[in-house]
Amino acid sequence: MINNYTVATVFGGTGFIGRQVVRELASRGVIVKVATRVPEGGYFLKPSGRVGQIVPFACRYDSPESLAQAVKGSDLVVNCVGILFERGKRRTFRRVHVDQPAAIARACAEAGVLRLVHISSLSCDKAQSAYAKSKLEGEKAVFANFPRATILRPSVVFGSEDRFFNMFAKLSRYLPFLPLIGGGHTKLQPVYVGDVADAVIASLYAVGDEAGGGVEGEVFELGGPEVLSFREVYAKMFVHTGRKRLLVSIPWSLAKVQAWFMRIMPEPLLTADQVETLKTDNVVSKGMKGFADLGILPRSLDSVLPGYLEVYRPGGRLAKVKA
Numbered sequence: 488m489i490n491n492y493t494v495a496t497v498f499g500g501t502g503f504i505g506r507q508v509v510r511e512l513a514s515r516g517v518i519v520k521v522a523t524r525v526p527e528g529g530y531f532l533k534p535s536g537r538v539g540q541i542v543p544f545a546c547r548y549d550s551p552e553s554l555a556q557a558v559k560g561s562d563l564v565v566n567c568v569g570i571l572f573e574r575g576k577r578r579t580f581r582r583v584h585v586d587q588p589a590a591i592a593r594a595c596a597e598a599g600v601l602r603l604v605h606i607s608s609l610s611c612d613k614a615q616s617a618y619a620k621s622k623l624e625g626e627k628a629v630f631a632n633f634p635r636a637t638i639l640r641p642s643v644v645f646g647s648e649d650r651f652f653n654m655f656a657k658l659s660r661y662l663p664f665l666p667l668i669g670g671g672h673t674k675l676q677p678v679y680v681g682d683v684a685d686a687v688i689a690s691l692y693a694v695g696d697e698a699g700g701g702v703e704g705e706v707f708e709l710g711g712p713e714v715l716s717f718r719e720v721y722a723k724m725f726v727h728t729g730r731k732r733l734l735v736s737i738p739w740s741l742a743k744v745q746a747w748f749m750r751i752m753p754e755p756l757l758t759a760d761q762v763e764t765l766k767t768d769n770v771v772s773k774g775m776k777g778f779a780d781l782g783i784l785p786r787s788l789d790s791v792l793p794g795y796l797e798v799y800r801p802g803g804r805l806a807k808v809k810a
């Protein structure tokens with residue numbers, strides 16, 4: 488099904504996961520419309536394809552006409568839009584995680600799109616945060632409007648452009664200690680961004696059917712090969728940055744107070760809602776479909792982290808060479 492005549496629309500294609508999806512689709516010859524609020528912000532993706540193959544496309548999410556234009560002529564649609572914190576009346580979880588996916592799914596159904604893949608979030612059916620609840624409601628809204636959609640729920644995603652390891656590695660450059668929210672016992676199953684993009688592609692193909700057909704109406708939980716506590720995640724990061732920092736346990740209630748003060752930052756490092764999310768383990772549930780069902784062997788942290796965390800080593804990337 489995927490060939491040089493296939494057209495795909497990727498909503499949120501400028502983001503961390505979306506850009507990887509755009510690159511993977513382009514490498515398979517697909518013409519990609521990158522639906523974005525600011526087309527100029529998508530120009531950096533153009534060199535990942537042939538001339539004219541990757542097209543940033545202005546999109547207004549509150550306009551059904553604009554969404555119809557964004558998916559018009561597309562065989563495949565992927566929704567990678569999401570936010571970590573709310574701001575003002577327009578940037579709310581309800582709007583971005585529920586209303587927008589519903590409108591996208593509706594536009595896809597009306598335009599006769601073949602496949603819709605929606606990126607949700609692992610443990611959205613368990614965590615009690617507003618973020619998680621909105622992601623779960625968004626899944627229901629997608630299925631209600633496009634029952635054949637495929638939903639992917641990744642755990643925390645890592646890769647050279649991630650916010651997770653890069654943020655903690657940056658903090659460890661300047662701070663003598665790093666926080667262990669709630670004692671750092673929460674379990675995570677970090678997943679490589681390239682594997683998430685491969686899962687999107689596999690969802691667009693039928694598993695084991697090269698002619699195409701796709702995976703439809705299913706939810707896949709995407710976790711990497713390792714389940715680690717937050718404390719163990721830090722330990723792994725320290726190995727690859729060559730820096731060791733004191734780990735300070737912060738009780739849940741104190742973390743919420745700290746987050747309250749951080750809310751005035753343009754991009755808060757932590758929000759009270761994220762503290763709430765962290766109270767629930769972020770690991771794949773027993774009995775749920777996942778990478779194996781999509782024919783993908785996910786990569787380990789140790790196979791990817793050295794490639795982008797060595798810049799945080801004392802002395803930088805060339806420190807080892809100089810030595």
Ligand SMILES: NC(=O)c1ccc[n+]([C@@H]2O[C@H](COP(=O)([O-])OP(=O)(O)OC[C@H]3O[C@@H](n4cnc5c(N)ncnc54)[C@H](OP(=O)(O)O)[C@@H]3O)[C@@H](O)[C@H]2O)c1
Pocket residue numbers: 498499500501502503504505522523524525528548567568569570577578583606607608609640641642643644645
């Ligand atoms: N990163 C992770 O660790 C992780 C883990 C689990 C689940 N997820 C989910 O995966 C999806 C992608 O995450 P990501 O890390 O790639 O996010 P990201 O880097 O922040 O990118 C999200 C994209 O969404 C668009 N966007 C942001 N705010 C918007 C708004 N108010 N209205 C419309 N569009 C908006 C932006 O595109 P434009 O500015 O171009 O419009 C942005 O490029 C999200 O649904 C997220 O919840 C991510």
